[in-house]
Amino acid sequence: MVSNAAVGVVMGSSSDWETMKNTCTILDAMEIPYEKKVVSAHRTPDLMFRYAETARERGLKVIIAGAGGAAHLPGMIAAKTTLPVIGVPVQSHALNGMDSLLSIVQMPAGIPVATVAIGNSGATNAGLLAAQFLSAFDAALADKLDAYRASLEKKVKESDLK
Numbered sequence: 001m002v003s004n005a006a007v008g009v010v011m012g013s014s015s016d017w018e019t020m021k022n023t024c025t026i027l028d029a030m031e032i033p034y035e036k037k038v039v040s041a042h043r044t045p046d047l048m049f050r051y052a053e054t055a056r057e058r059g060l061k062v063i064i065a066g067a068g069g070a071a072h073l074p075g076m077i078a079a080k081t082t083l084p085v086i087g088v089p090v091q092s093h094a095l096n097g098m099d100s101l102l103s104i105v106q107m108p109a110g111i112p113v114a115t116v117a118i119g120n121s122g123a124t125n126a127g128l129l130a131a132q133f134l135s136a137f138d139a140a141l142a143d144k145l146d147a148y149r150a151s152l153e154k155k156v157k158e159s160d161l162k
C-alpha cells in the first residue's frame with residue numbers, strides 16, 4: 001500500500017519521543033508528509049524487518065531512526081532497505097548517549113547510516129537533512145530551507161544587537 005508519507009520517523013521506544021519530536025517539528029514546519037512509529041530491532045524484530053522491507057514500495061523516500069543505548073535500530077533498518085537512513089543517537093541515562101552514538105555511527109562499509117549528533121540538536125538536524133535530501137527534487141522545499149536559514153541568521157543578528 002502506498003501512503004503519502006515521504007519520510008518515516010521510527011524510534012526504538014516511546015521514551016525516545018522527547019528527542020524525536022524535534023525531528024517532527026522540522027518536518028511539520030517544512031510541510032513534509034511523514035509517518036511516525038515505535039519499532040525496535042530488539043523487541044519487535046519481525047515488525048522492524050517488515051517496516052524496512054516495505055518502506056520503498058509504500059512510497060517513503062527517507063527513513064529517520066532514533067534509538068538509545070544499544071542503538072541497533074538505524075543500522076538494522078539500513079540493512080533491509082536501500083532508502084537513505086538517518087540515525088539519531090538518543091541521549092541515554094547511563095552513558096550520556098555515547099553508547100547510542102557509537103552503536104549508530106560505526107557502520108561497516110556497504111551499509112551507510114547518516115549519523116547526526118546526540119540528542120535534541122541531532123534530532124532537529126535529522127529533520128533538516130531529510131528535507132535537504134528531498135529538496136534536490138523539490139524547488140519549493142529548497143525555498144523553505146532558504147527561508148529557514150534566513151530565520152537563523154536573523155535570530156543571531158538580533159541576539160547580537162541585544
Ligand SMILES: Nc1c(C(=O)O)ncn1[C@@H]1O[C@H](COP(=O)(O)O)[C@@H](O)[C@H]1O
Nearest residue numbers: 012013015040041042067068071072073
Ligand atoms: N536501542 C533500542 C532499540 C533498538 O535498537 O532496536 N529498541 C529499543 N531501544 C532503546 O532502548 C531505550 C530504552 O527504552 P525503554 O525506555 O522503552 O526502556 C530507548 O532509548 C530505545 O531507543
